[in-house]
Amino acid sequence: MTPELFLRIVDGKVIVWDYAHHTQFEIDDPHLERLIALCSGAEPTDSEIDQTLQSSGVLNARYPEQWGWDCLSRIFHRGTQIDLKPGEPLRTEDGAQEYVDYCAAIADKAPPMHLELPGQTVPLPDADMARLSATTLADALRARNTCRAFDAEPLELRQVSTALWATFGAVHGDKRYDMETQGLLPIGYRRTSPSGGSLQTSEPYLVALRIRGLAPGVYHYRSHQHKLSVVQDSFDPALLGPLLGQQNFANDLAYGIFIVSRFHKLWWKYPHSRAYRVALLDIGCLIQTFQLICAAQNVQSWPAGHFIDAEVNPLLRLDTERESAMFFVGAGRGSGPLSRNQFSILQSRMQPPTSEPVHDLTARP
Incomplete structure (x- = not known):
């Protein structure tokens, strides 16, 4: 799969979870088979299935070139980030009222x-x-x-x-x-x-x-x-x-x-x-x-x-x-x-090796 997707089975349904963007999609067998093919290097076509997969955004992620840990750490690192949605502007108004209202609600x-x-x-x-x-x-x-x-x-x-x-x-x-x-x-x-x-x-x-x-x-x-x-x-x-x-x-x-x-x-x-x-x-x-x-x-x-x-x-x-x-x-x-x-242990490794006599193989009698 792509580096920012994983699959879950929920109530008998296969769910594709895009953890980077916190979105989830229910997927049927034909779409899943095609998703696997595309993630394995197949070229996209003009088919309805390919267009649906491309429009969902699940194929947009790129493999990280220098990530040194396994996929579990990648899920945590990327999945806990907060992103703006495509086209969403950075909000500049003060958030005090929204925060107070939220706290009051809970x-x-x-x-x-x-x-x-x-x-x-x-x-x-x-x-x-x-x-x-x-x-x-x-x-x-x-x-x-x-x-x-x-x-x-x-x-x-x-x-x-x-x-x-x-x-x-x-x-x-x-x-x-x-x-x-x-x-x-x-x-x-x-x-x-x-x-x-x-x-x-x-x-x-x-x-x-x-x-x-x-x-x-x-x-x-x-x-x-x-x-x-x-x-x-x-x-x-x-x-x-x-x-x-x-x-x-x-x-x-x-x-x-x-x-x-x-x-x-x-x-x-x-x-x-x-x-x-x-x-x-x-x-x-x-x-x-x-x-x-x-x-x-x-x-x-x-x-x-x-x-x-x-x-x-x-x-x-x-x-x-x-x-x-x-x-x-x-x-x-x-x-x-x-x-x-x-x-x-470190001391033992730092001890100089026992010296052995050196024989000059080029010397002539």
Whole structure:
């Protein structure tokens, strides 16, 4: 097929989806056979079928010459772009009224902003904001780095509590009081990082390995209450590295956090697939905030996007139709950008080869 088409079968009908232009066409067998032929190099004719296919625009796409990933990434990249329709002018009027009207139309359908999992909860100590205040932003920026050589040393629960609160906590209150004071309907709440629509679609799931005062296990952090919900009441540190795609140095972390995106909150306000980009950008902001907070605490951190989704999502007990783990950050004591195994392997490769005597084959006795 062309690079911007794929086929779906819906209710027994074949649908051609032009994902670049967000258009869909039902297609019968003769048109489908001819579409395949044309996409395979056949020359178009004046036939009614060819004219119908050409007028639909599905044959206009060109193969990208330098796309380095597979078709799935191409679908995401192209399908989440916003284009103007052919001949549609760029709108220059202010969109404030249209946006306000849209928000008013969906306000009564807002999903719950706060997630409270059922079961046992664990209180957390107050965050140590004084420790963060003692470090300047410039100092934290300079100290921020990615560590992969951890020492399997424990951290205090208050240090973890501080990182959770300062990164994911409702530091400005459990709702948008700044909106409420202006007589507006408060939707969502604010963290220290920006979030699309103030929806805070990213949820932190703490994997406790070595935290003084907290049993090893998996917990959800309730941002609005600053407490933990127990998801798994135990966890073997030796499993973390395999879950993260054989990055076994992660087994020596003090703790890690899987950042989960709750897609249905975005679906409510942003139905266009471009909102998937917003979910990723939200997480990117949180990662940087987390690493700066760790740097201010003199704690080493490590961000990772590689893990086995099919194992991690069940571990976190997620509803994978509406949410998914998207990223991981870890923290602990350590030093060095490479794991000790990585460094050892590189060192062995950098050793000069054993010298052997050189024989001059041209020499005569």
